[in-house]
Amino acid sequence: MFPASTKTPHKQPRKQSISIGRGTRKKDEDSGTEVGEGTDEWAQSKATVRPPDQLELSDAELKEEFTRILTANNPHAPQNIVRYSFKEGAYKLTGFVNQLAVHYTQVGNLIPKDSDEGRRQHYRDELVADSQESAKVVISETENLEEDEEPKELETEPGNQTDVPAAGAAEKVTEEELMTPKQPKERKLTNQFNFSERASQTFNNPLRERECQTEPPPRTNFSATANQWEIYDAYVEELEKQEKTKEKEKAKTPVAIKTGKMAMRKLTSLESQIDDITKVSQAAKIVERMVNQNTYDDIAQDFKYYEDAADEYRDQEGTLLPLWKFQNDKTKRLSVTALCWNPKYRDLFAVGYGSYDFMKQSRGMLLLYSMKNPSFPEYMFSSDSGIMCLDIHVDHPYLVAVGHYDGNVAIYNLKKPHSQPSFRSSAKSGKHTDPVWQVKWQKDDMDQNLNFFSVSSDGRIVSWTLVKSELVHIDVIKLKVEGSTTEVPEGLQLHTVGCGTAFDFHKEIAYLFLVGTEEGKIYKCSKSYSSQFLDTYDAHNMAVDAVSWNAYHTKVFISCSSDWTVKIWDHTIKTPMFIYDLNSAVGDVAWAPYSSTVFAAVTTDGKTHVFDLAINKYEAICNQPVVAKKKNKITHVQFNPIHPIIIVGDDRGHIICLKLSPNLRKMPKEKKGQEVQKGLAVEIAKLDKLLNLVREVKTKT
């Protein structure tokens, strides 16, 4: 092994020291940095060459003695090895570091003589080389071998004989091979194995696998999101359940329970069936409306936002902007006989179809349209007889009272899907004998029964009450033509029955109502007096088509007639306040809901006239033909309670919706400093002012 020594820096040759390697070192130093045997001779011939980077040392330093000690330490061995001791949980310094440095290893082929393998080989060699050597030597060797393996004393002799047959089937292959050529020695050889291996194998039991597997529990994947709204829904459901249980507890009266349960059962059974369908129907409805919205997009925009700017330049006149047109194939040959807006759903209106023609009487229809869907009605009912009038109940917007041409009245319930009326009058229950010209809902009577009035050409004004799903009628008034009791020569007094064609109830005074007749008279009546009229007005020369109380002013009403005139009255005065001649039979007249001085009238020549008394007392501020063909007569007009639109029905079965231009909707201008006063007071005052003017004129004349 190389002695370990540190390398000294190259210096000038110095004193000889005791260390061994110095001699050779000298040569190395001379050659400078390059160390190599080959270069030594080359370097020696030349003078010493100082490498440029050699340390410059002074003589004193050069003469300094350094002692070097040879140790047996391995310079490459670490001086301190630290091992982590898990026992103590800390790093511990290993005291002794192995200083052994291995420079060269080579695996050799030598084996010690006395080892097992060595002996075996030796034995083999001897066997091969000297087969006739005395058995003793072999025995002794084998004995020696045996000693190593097992105690031989017991098994030598008997082992011999048994081993011979056993040897035939023995496992040790090498010894066996050696044994076979040597019969005499075999016996002894077999003693070599002191153990007799006797193996027998039993039958291995056949393995049987018996498994039992249970059915895996059914698994489903469940994933859900917990959004805010899902939590909310869950709470709402819970709340509903609780409420239901509470209701069940509360409902203790037997009748109530029975009906409740029946209803509940029906609901649940129907709901499950209907649910799928109704949900689609709702979605379908929405889609239909969306499609219509798209198609009639510009109309919808106009309806909402368009204000005719030209009105500024038009002085005081206004226009009617045509919006939607509602029509249906089934009503093509029928004329619009009644129009009514729904008091609750302001986009829904009811249209009654029938015929005014005495000769051509056919069936009738009741359609309800929504402005959101101009192409198809929301509800459709048909009847055998033409519908002449209709009214929608204020509190129950699903109840429609209808009067027919054959004198019957009926109530349709929109909530129920039947196409037949829910309640119907009949000949037995006192129907009219002539067409019913007007029906009007009244407030529920004292027993909370629904109640409506009807007027007909047979001269009777009848009050119908819905008592336990039956229509009960009470004749309120029989219209008699006053003064025309013809005196038959025999002295009998025949009372000619007047034919009522229109009526209207006062907005505030509940018992007070007006009836217009075919003779052109208007009677002011009271519900309580059945035989006498409170007052009579000689209104028109022909049949009164419509009467209507003013929405704001309690004293004023308007009437129109086929004698081409529209008249405005103060019910305290027998003569009309204002008379307008419209050049054509007036089909209908209606007050505007937003102003006490605005009203609209429609004539049979297809024109719509809108008047605003506050602006122009003598003329219409709008006079517009609304229907396309001149043969088309307009039969009815109605203002929408909140939107600035009117619907106009004609005798071809069409309904046209028109928007009122700003001029027609003028509100009184607020004076500076004053608040904008809206409401009854202002409207009444407005009209009063006008009336006073007229009255003054009258009193003067």
Next chain:
Amino acid sequence: MAEVEETLKRIQSHKGVIGTVVVNAEGIPIRTTLDNSTTVQYAGLLHQLTMKAKSTVRDIDPQNDLTFLRIRSKKHEIMVAPGNLAFHFLVKLSFCFTR
């Protein structure tokens, strides 16, 4: 039931409507007037979008709910009306009305 059918028929025959599809709650089309592949494609895509839209609306305010969804593109307009159990949407050509 017949009313629904009628309504669907009316919608389909409306001007500008290309096709209508009724889809159930799982997203499987029940009724359609378009061809099969288109229907399946529309149903799959729109179902997810509608659920997302509904979830969004309700997340913002749980008392609110999605009434309908319109998707206007350059060529068409798709209108989706969600119901409780079924969705209903149709494809429509958009029109430009000029006065």
